[in-house]
Amino acid sequence: MARFEYLEARTLRQAISLLQRHGDEARIVAGSTDFLVRWRQGVWQPKYVVNIGRIASLRRISYSRRLGLRLGALVSVRDLETHPQIQSNYSALSAAAASFAGVQVRNLATVGGNVCNASPAGDTLPALLAFDAQCKIAGPEGDRWVALSEFFTGPGRTVLQTGEILTELRLPPPLPNTGSLYIKHSPRGAMDIATLGVASVISLEGSGRVCRNLRIGLGAVAPTPIRASSAESLLWGREVTPELITSAAQAAKADAKPIGDVRGSAEHRQDMVAVLTQRTLDRALDMARGNPMAFEMQRQFAIQAAF
Ligand SMILES: Cc1cc2nc3c(=O)[nH]c(=O)nc-3n(C[C@H](O)[C@H](O)[C@H](O)COP(=O)(O)OP(=O)(O)OC[C@H]3O[C@@H](n4cnc5c(N)ncnc54)[C@H](O)[C@@H]3O)c2cc1C
Numbered sequence: 001m002a003r004f005e006y007l008e009a010r011t012l013r014q015a016i017s018l019l020q021r022h023g024d025e026a027r028i029v030a031g032s033t034d035f036l037v038r039w040r041q042g043v044w045q046p047k048y049v050v051n052i053g054r055i056a057s058l059r060r061i062s063y064s065r066r067l068g069l070r071l072g073a074l075v076s077v078r079d080l081e082t083h084p085q086i087q088s089n090y091s092a093l094s095a096a097a098a099s100f101a102g103v104q105v106r107n108l109a110t111v112g113g114n115v116c117n118a119s120p121a122g123d124t125l126p127a128l129l130a131f132d133a134q135c136k137i138a139g140p141e142g143d144r145w146v147a148l149s150e151f152f153t154g155p156g157r158t159v160l161q162t163g164e165i166l167t168e169l170r171l172p173p174p175l176p177n178t179g180s181l182y183i184k185h186s187p188r189g190a191m192d193i194a195t196l197g198v199a200s201v202i203s204l205e206g207s208g209r210v211c212r213n214l215r216i217g218l219g220a221v222a223p224t225p226i227r228a229s230s231a232e233s234l235l236w237g238r239e240v241t242p243e244l245i246t247s248a249a250q251a252a253k254a255d256a257k258p259i260g261d262v263r264g265s266a267e268h269r270q271d272m273v274a275v276l277t278q279r280t281l282d283r284a285l286d287m288a289r290g291n292p293m294a295f296e297m298q299r300q301f302a303i304q305a306a307f
Helices: 012-025 033-040 077-082 084-089 091-098 103-108 111-117 124-130 229-235 242-255 266-288 292-304
Strands: 005-008 026-029 048-051 061-064 068-072 134-139 142-147 152-154 165-171 178-185 196-204 211-219
Touching (some): 012 134, 012 165, 068 084, 077 091, 077 103, 077 111, 084 091, 091 124, 091 196, 111 124, 124 178, 211 242, 211 266, 229 242, 242 266
Parallel strands (some): 005 048, 026 048
Antiparallel strands (some): 061 068, 134 142, 196 211
16 A cells, blocks of 8 residues: 555645645545545555545535525535434435445545545435535635536546535525435445435425426436436426326436446346336325325335345
């Protein structure tokens, strides 16, 4: 394992200046859960490691009905799982966090690290896409905003330039009558990388019958996490029927372009996209219609359904 010089930033400004000074020879770490694995494997061999994990301003979570959810990049996956406002307003995100590794890893892993690692199978990513997250990026030239849907450029690759840091994610407030769910499919459940993951967020008109808004995020079925756009457009503005849900699930299957690997063949993944899209939509609809049992069951369901 190659040695590196360890540098710790206490402020964002310090972190940016360290990254500017050391350029491509430096790598940011936050929770280090991805970093340590890659470093030990010899895949990442930076000369300098810049730890941003102690920058307090990046740990904040705030929620308001008007502004929605703001997540500092250092918010832990465990916080996503347990925060009451996230559980009630962004339930697909807390379900994704609950399906993520074990508690020890969830305590260290950050949401910013999950996003910047840009794995197609990252568990928080389909839900963040389905909640239309926006990314705030700080760099030597100041701040800029990028939609999460534009953030990933390939497996492990993002729009981040040398010296830039993801500082915050913003999720718009949920519309009234919204339900959402994430289901991870993996052979071993939580302690495994997703074979695939599906997050659906659906909002209904006041009548409870017509779809006002729908976003579906898919993980591990393309080089980056993606939205199932053709499935979404089938339901927008239309009365939601069981037949239409089945058609949307089939359309999501066509939106997915998976490869086969040790976790599953391309055909298996594609078939499972239809199954999990249908399940997430059915449960999310129950929640949107105010079925109280749906809320109680959603976290249990997200984990059990993996088997
Ligand atoms: C045992 C184990 C189990 C795991 N299980 C899961 C799982 O179930 N689901 C899942 O999705 N992942 C899983 N992971 C992967 C990992 O835990 C997550 O990707 C985690 O969210 C990474 O966050 P981190 O803070 O630890 O990132 P780090 O390891 O610190 O960094 C990851 C990458 O992101 C960059 N980075 C981090 N923060 C920023 C930032 N703010 N701005 C710019 N770049 C940044 C780093 O430079 C690095 O390239 C697992 C890992 C381990 C070791």
